[in-house]
Amino acid sequence: MPTIKIKELEGDIEVPEGETILQGAMAHGITFGFVCGGNAACGTCLVKVLEGLESLGKRNPKEDFLAKAMMLEPEFRLGCQTVVSNSPLVISIVSLGRTQRT
Numbered sequence: 036m037p038t039i040k041i042k043e044l045e046g047d048i049e050v051p052e053g054e055t056i057l058q059g060a061m062a063h064g065i066t067f068g069f070v071c072g073g074n075a076a077c078g079t080c081l082v083k084v085l086e087g088l089e090s091l092g093k094r095n096p097k098e099d100f101l102a103k104a105m106m107l108e109p110e111f112r113l114g115c116q117t118v119v120s121n122s123p124l125v126i127s128i129v130s131l132g133r134t135q136r137t
């Protein structure tokens with residue numbers, strides 16, 4: 036089963052091939068942006084792929100539409116739309132890296 040290392044957290048998670056990054060993270064109790072319910076409409080599930088980008092499929096049309104609207108570089112992917120292959124990934128969850136306003 037492929038592993039995903041999340042830069043902001045300790046340890047790796049195992050995610051079954053064919054699940055999205057967001058599904059895999061949530062199965063391990065890791066919650067991050069999910070405002071639109073996984074419909075590629077909000078961008079809150081944004082991740083930056085640090086290693087393994089070449090193993091991922093191309094953006095699907097819904098992800099591609101939002102990526103263009105947000106002017107995202109190729110290494111930025113929507114966690115709710117990006118399906119894990121059989122290769123390991125290293126990612127950064129964008130929302131976990133942001134500082135909170137006080």
Ligand code: FES
Nearest residue numbers: 075077078080115
């Ligand atoms: S959860 Fe809204 S774009 Fe992924």
